[in-house]
Amino acid sequence: xxxxxxxxxxxxxxxxxxxxxxxxxxxxxxxxxxxxxxxxxxxxxxxxxxxxxxxxxxxxxxxxxxxxxxxxxxxxxxxxxxxxxxxxxxxxxxxxxxxxxxxxxxxxxxxxxxxxxxxxxxxxxxxxxxxxxxxxxxxxxxxxxxxxxxxxxxxxxxxxxxxxxxxxxxxxxxxxxxxxxxxxxxxxxxxxxxxxxxxxxxxxxxxxxxxxxxxxxxxxxxxxxxxxxxxxxxxxxxxxxxxxxxxxxxxxxxxxxxxxxxx
Amino acid sequence: xxxxxxxxxxxxxxxxxxxxxxxxxxxxxxxxxxxxxxxxxxxxxxxxxxxxxxxxxxxxxxxxxxxxxxxxxxxxxxxxxxxxxxxxxxxxxxxxxxxxxxxxxxxxxxxxxxxxxxxxxxxxxxxxxxxxxxxxxxxxxxxxxxxxxxxxxxxxxxxxxxxxxxxxxxxxxxxxxxxxxxxxxxxxxxxxxxxxxxxxxxxxxxxxxxxxxxxxxxxxxxxxxxxxxxxxxxxxxxxxxxxxxxxxxxxxxxxxxxxxxxxxxxxxxxxxxxxxxxxxxxxxxxxxxxxxxxxxxxxxxxxxxxxxxxxxxxxxxxxxxxxxxxxxxxxxxxxxxxxxxxxxxxxxxxxxxxxxxxxxxxxxxxxxxxxxxxxxxxxxxxxxxxxxxxxxxxxxxxxxxxxxxxxxxxxxxxxxxxxxxxxxxxxxxxxxxxxxxxxxxxxxxxxxxxxxxxxxxxxxxxxxxxxxxxx
Numbered sequence: 206x207x208x209x210x211x212x213x214x215x216x217x218x219x220x221x222x223x224x225x226x227x228x229x230x231x232x233x234x235x236x237x238x239x240x241x242x243x244x245x246x247x248x249x250x251x252x253x254x255x256x257x258x259x260x261x262x263x264x265x266x267x268x269x270x271x272x273x274x275x276x277x278x279x280x281x282x283x284x285x286x287x288x289x290x291x292x293x294x295x296x297x298x299x300x301x302x303x304x305x306x307x308x309x310x311x312x313x314x315x316x317x318x319x320x321x322x323x324x325x326x327x328x329x330x331x332x333x334x335x336x337x338x339x340x341x342x343x344x345x346x347x348x349x350x351x352x353x354x355x356x357x358x359x360x361x362x363x364x365x366x367x368x369x370x371x372x373x374x375x376x377x378x379x380x381x382x383x384x385x386x387x388x389x390x391x392x393x394x395x396x397x398x399x400x401x402x403x404x405x406x407x408x409x410x411x412x413x414x415x416x417x418x419x420x421x422x423x424x425x426x427x428x429x430x431x432x433x434x435x436x437x438x439x440x441x442x443x444x445x446x447x448x449x450x451x452x453x454x455x456x457x458x459x460x461x462x463x464x465x466x467x468x
Numbered sequence: 469x470x471x472x473x474x475x476x477x478x479x480x481x482x483x484x485x486x487x488x489x490x491x492x493x494x495x496x497x498x499x500x501x502x503x504x505x506x507x508x509x510x511x512x513x514x515x516x517x518x519x520x521x522x523x524x525x526x527x528x529x530x531x532x533x534x535x536x537x538x539x540x541x542x543x544x545x546x547x548x549x550x551x552x553x554x555x556x557x558x559x560x561x562x563x564x565x566x567x568x569x570x571x572x573x574x575x576x577x578x579x580x581x582x583x584x585x586x587x588x589x590x591x592x593x594x595x596x597x598x599x600x601x602x603x604x605x606x607x608x609x610x611x612x613x614x615x616x617x618x619x620x621x622x623x624x625x626x627x628x629x630x631x632x633x634x635x636x637x638x639x640x641x642x643x644x645x646x647x648x649x650x651x652x653x654x655x656x657x658x659x660x661x662x663x664x665x666x667x668x669x670x671x672x673x674x675x676x677x678x679x680x681x682x683x684x685x686x687x688x689x690x691x692x693x694x695x696x697x698x699x700x701x702x703x704x705x706x707x708x709x710x711x712x713x714x715x716x717x718x719x720x721x722x723x724x725x726x727x728x729x730x731x732x733x734x735x736x737x738x739x740x741x742x743x744x745x746x747x748x749x750x751x752x753x754x755x756x757x758x759x760x761x762x763x764x765x766x767x768x769x770x771x772x773x774x775x776x777x778x779x780x781x782x783x784x785x786x787x788x789x790x791x792x793x794x795x796x797x798x799x800x801x802x803x804x805x806x807x808x809x810x811x812x813x814x815x816x817x818x819x820x821x822x823x824x825x826x827x828x829x830x831x832x833x834x835x836x837x838x839x840x841x842x843x844x845x846x847x848x849x850x851x852x853x854x855x856x857x858x859x860x861x862x863x864x865x866x867x868x869x870x871x872x873x874x875x876x877x878x879x880x881x882x883x884x885x886x887x888x889x890x891x892x893x894x895x896x897x898x899x900x901x902x903x904x905x906x907x908x909x910x911x912x913x914x915x916x917x918x919x920x921x922x923x924x925x926x927x928x929x930x931x932x933x934x935x936x937x938x939x
Contacts, residue, residue: 266625268938288627296625302617304476306483315476319469319626360622373625 216280217241218293218371218402219248219265224274226260226426234260236426237274242402242419244370247393249413250406251446252423258406260426262373265404266296278371292321295367299376301360305349309334309359312348313366320367333362338388354385361392372396374405378412390416414442422446469632470639477640481606487648490602494594495652501594502656505549506663508588512544519561528891533863536889539563540852540897542572542845545836546665547674552590553828553837562849564897566857567790569745569797570849572842592831595682596824597718599649603689604710606645609703610637610694611933616703624938634933638694638926642687649686653679673904674834677911681834681918685827688921689714695929698936717822725818725825733811741804748796752789759785812839820914823921830914836902840910848899855895863893 219242226235235257242248250258263269265276267287276283283290303312313330334344337358348356357377364372374393378386390412397403397418407413413420414437422430422445430445481487519541527536542560559572611634614620623633657675660667667675693710700706763781765774819825832838902910 263939266621268621268624288629291625291627294625296622298618298621300618301622302619303622304480304619305617306480306485311479315472316622316626318472319623319628321627363622367626 215244217243217277218279219373219404220275220277221261221264222275222277224261224264224276225272226257226264226269227272234426235264235271235274238423238426238428240404240421240428242371242404244402245397245400246418247397247403247405247416248419248421249417250404250421250423251408251410251413252406255425256423257426258423259375261423262296262375262404262406265294265373266291293369294371294373295320295364295369296373297357297360297364297375297377299379300353301356303348303356303359306347308345308347309339309351309355310344312359313363316363317366320363320369322366322368325366329366330362333366334359336365337362337392338385354381357381357385357389361389365396370400371402371404374403374407376406376408378407378409386412410443410446469628470636473628473633473636474640474643477637478644481641481644481648486606487645490605491648494599494602494649495655497589497594497598498591498649498652499656499659501589501591502550502659503663504588505546505590506660506665509544509546509549509665510663512549516541516544524891527894528888530889531886533860533889536860536894537563538856538894540849543899545671545901546660546667547671547678547835548837549665550590550675551592551678551831551835551837552588553592553832553835554839554841555837556588558842558845564849564853564856566853566860567794569801570846570853572845572849591678591682592828595685595831596827599682599686600689600714600718600824603645603686604693604707604714607641607690607693608697608707608710610641611697611936612700612706613697613703615701615938620938630934630936631930634694634698634930638691638929641690641694645690646683646686649683650679670904674836674902674907677908677915678831678834681827681830681911681915684918684922685823688823688918688925691922691925691929695925695932698929698932701937718824721822722819722825722828725821726815728818729811729815733807733814735807735811736804741800744800745793745797749789749793752792756785756789820917823918826914826917826921830911830918833911833914834902834907836907838910840902844900844902848897852895852897859893859895 219240221238221240224235224238224240225233227233234255238257238261240248240250240261250261252258260269261276264271265278265283267283267290270284278290279293281290281293304315307315310327310330313334317325317330331341331344335341339355339358339362343351343355348359351359361377372393377393378389381389386409393403393405394416397416405413405417414434418434420432420434420437420442421428432440432442519539523539523541527538530536540562542555542558545555548555556576559574560576561574562570562572564570609616611620614623624630692713693706696709696713697703697706700709760782763778765777769777816825816829820829829838833840836844908915
């Protein structure tokens with residue numbers, strides 16, 4: 206899967222450089238993680254619970270500080286200049302809740318303005334919601350009446366409207382039905398084609414394989430395997446993933462053969 | 469960003485069903501407290517006028533000033549009905565005599581003892597108990613609720629500073645909820661006028677400050693609860709902590725401070741004081757007995773003249789005893805009052821740890837129903853006693869006496885009914901009501917403390933959020 210515009214691939218929009226995080230209780234959540242996501246690329250992070258996927262996203266969003274290393278968004282260190290860095294990124298969480306007493310429109314209006322976009326009209330919001338597949342009858346309904354899939358669509362609409370060059374997705378398809386999952390996959394493909402750099406944490410191996418340009422497998426904070434979309438053709442990713450998670454594969458083999466050095 | 473979050477907070481509050489229910493209940497209670505206060509004031513005023521008239525009629529039925537039994541009454545005030553303080557607990561009627569100690573009888577609870585059990589639902593109760601609870605109900609999940617919902621993460625995935633977020637949230641919550649409370653408060657104020665309770669400009673100003681104090685109190689509980697929410701991860705935990713804080717602030721601290729001060733400063737009870745005074749009076753009387761027994765009129769004096777001489781002699785003894793008693797009682801009273809005030813000061817100082825006590829003190833001071841009401845009433849009564857004594861001395865040759873009284877009357881053969889006295893000549897009792905200036909001066913410490921609590925809790929919530937784990 207190639208990007209539509211190779212000329213915009215100059216510098217990574219999202220970059221984790223030697224990122225290490227050790228929590229106060231001594232748990233090492235990230236161990237020297239290196240990731241680069243170029244414009245027009247989707248990088249899927251696979252891994253079990255506690256593998257370090259969400260920690261990575263939390264460091265990018267300055268919710269936690271790394272023990273060492275840096276996280277850059279569009280070249281800006283997100284821990285040194287978080288407010289500046291976050292202007293360049295949109296975020297969709299695993300379980301988009303939004304404000305239950307607000308309508309979809311009110312939620313979108315608030316979060317889009319919070320994202321620094323105050324020049325949109327209602328029609329722009331409507332277009333974004335239609336694009337993510339939300340029915341027009343739902344626009345002015347309160348979020349408390351929405352299903353998880355509908356809320357997730359609102360979250361994606363917010364990310365689209367923020368129009369940031371980079372997008373962080375934390376297990377975005379978790380809990381979605383297959384139809385909604387498929388629609389979502391199509392949508393992030395479109396966003397990638399628009400030149401967005403997307404870093405996605407997921408448990409959904411098949412969708413990761415389907416849509417991603419790079420797939421990385423994290424285990425105990427370490428990036429133990431990384432494959433491009435082309436490299437994954439004909440590979441049973443599920444088996445590969447399970448083997449890594451279970452620690453069946455010889456460590457030397459995996460580090461020597463399967464992990465690409467990002468630097 | 470601050471403005472955006474501020475407006476979001478306002479909208480979120482106004483659109484929530486929690487607000488709709490709470491606002492309806494609060495509005496109802498506030499308006500009801502104004503209505504009941506107005507009704508209490510009007511009925512109290514009618515009772516007061518009737519009692520005054522009855523007292524006047526009784527006096528006017530007398531033919532001699534010497535036979536007059538005169539009582540004064542605590543006049544009802546509109547603010548007393550809105551913030552009752554101790555006004556229902558102190559005696560309202562005082563029988564005035566020219567000399568001797570005055571004592572106030574008949575509290576409001578004598579007439580309506582049911583209120584002694586359940587107390588009145590006045591503004592102090594509404595603010596102190598109800599609105600502080602509503603503040604907790606509104607704010608217990610202000611921060612950790614957003615964390616659980618995931619909206620906090622979504623907000624901070626944008627270029628938003630923590631300071632503007634918490635600032636907007638605190639200001640939005642306070643303004644949104646305060647404005648919602650101001651509406652029923654204003655309706656309540658209008659209701660006073662509609663029901664015919666006319667407040668003077670001075671009273672309006674004091675009522676205004678009472679309402680501001682109430683809102684400040686509400687604000688500090690709101691900030692305190694938001695602060696607790698910003699120090700915990702689960703709404704259930706912050707609600708529980710808020711409730712425990714509320715119990716200590718509203719129920720335990722004020723009562724505990726009184727108990728502790730009672731232990732630390734011992735004050736003799738009123739019965740002991742009365743007994744000591746009585747013993748002294750009996751002693752004086754016993755000392756005078758031999759003098760009374762030794763009284764003899766010169767031989768050949770007419771019986772009527774003997775009686776007059778005896779009456780004069782007894783009066784002189786009585787005056788002397790009264791003077792001695794007065795000096796003794798003043799001394800005992802002073803010691804008692806000093807001890808009592810020392811105990812009260814300690815209790816009040818300790819209780820000021822609790823914002824609820826501070827609110828009670830501020831509002832009662834502003835309404836003129838604080839502990840000082842009793843002192844002001846007794847001071848006014850004592851001033852009046854002096855005026856009354858001078859008046860009675862002028863009318864009868866002696867002040868309004870206490871104790872032994874001898875009335876000598878002669879048969880009048882004219883057959884005409886003796887003329888009744890003109891009761892309107894009696895000097896009018898003037899109660900020194902609190903003024904805006906005096907009430908403000910008295911309440912300045914507590915108003916200052918309310919502001920301080922607000923600064924501490926708003927600041928605390930602000931800084932707690934700056935360190936909050938957003939994940």
